[in-house]
Amino acid sequence: MRLSIISTHKRIQKGDIGEFEKLFRNLYSPLCHYAFRFIKDMDSAEDIVQDLFYNYWKNREKLEITTSLKSYLYQAVRNKCIKTINHQQVKEKYNNVLRLQGQDYDDYSSSNIETEELNQIIESTIDELPDRCKEIFVLSRYEGMKYHEIAQRLSISVKTVEANMGKALKMFRLNLKGYYQISANQ
Template sequence: MNKDEILFECVKKDNQQALEQLFQKYYFNLCLYAKNYVGSSDLAEEVVADVFFKIWQNRKTLCITTSLKSYLYVATKNLAINVVHKTKVDVLKQQITDVNSNYSHLNTDETLRYNEVKIQIDQIIEALPPQRKIIFKLNRIDGLKYKEIADKLGISVSTVQKQMLEAIKYVSQFESQFITFIIFFCFSFIHV
């Protein structure tokens, strides 16, 4: 056993000092690595701290089959990518909120048209079979990746892929409603 493996075994036995030693050994380099993905030193530090927090939190059940160093780098990369993805989703949600707050400028005719198109789009999505609808919403509205959806629903990634393919085929039949909706918004906000 190398020193990292010994320290990790101590962590599994609730030894916080062993975790602190691993933290001190890898923290700086992992922060530099995470910064390549998240672009910010502060965010990189949060990512690395979360990686070690999760190790501590899952210490009793965590099984590392590679070297600890490899595990730390992969975990850091995955968490950094998730943070970037979540940030993009949050920005998109904020943009939607901003659009909705600007919605108040629309006149009565525009409001009615907006509501009609939105209802049509909601009906198209609601017409999907239950599991397909959930998968579609989790991916396209909540921004989850296929693997995250599979884990959340307890199904395989290939099932998620197949369901999304069918959902997209179905929804694309109604592409004109979606395009009308997008064009409507672009045109409305040009006049703001």
């Protein structure tokens, strides 16, 4: 089948669905086999070709094809396969590093997201604390100071430090309560 840039592409650009369907029927299978030669997985090959046709149709009005349409599509499949292979290689290398550290990529991604969510909750809780309470909490938890050291530094009683820490920890328990219930259910 000969696909000329002038006839087929121009008609598809103008929205000729029949011409697009004809193109799809004629090239879908050969493009899938071409993609399979690169990535050795027919499901992935079909995904690549389907994405290609979808994007071609979606962007048809903007595309300026200077070669034959058939050459353009084969080149696009080749480029997408190479990109997929490169992405897979990077993911495998990263997975190997994580495996050496005792983690899996998916576990790492999930735990990373959970850590970020937890950090956001902690930061927002600290921001919600009254100024004195925040100051005492930061000195205790971030600077590692003991209650009597905080009391001395701020010229307040140890009981005031304890009361403010109690207030801060109560706020943390309230804000983290929903987070831990969600995490436990997952």
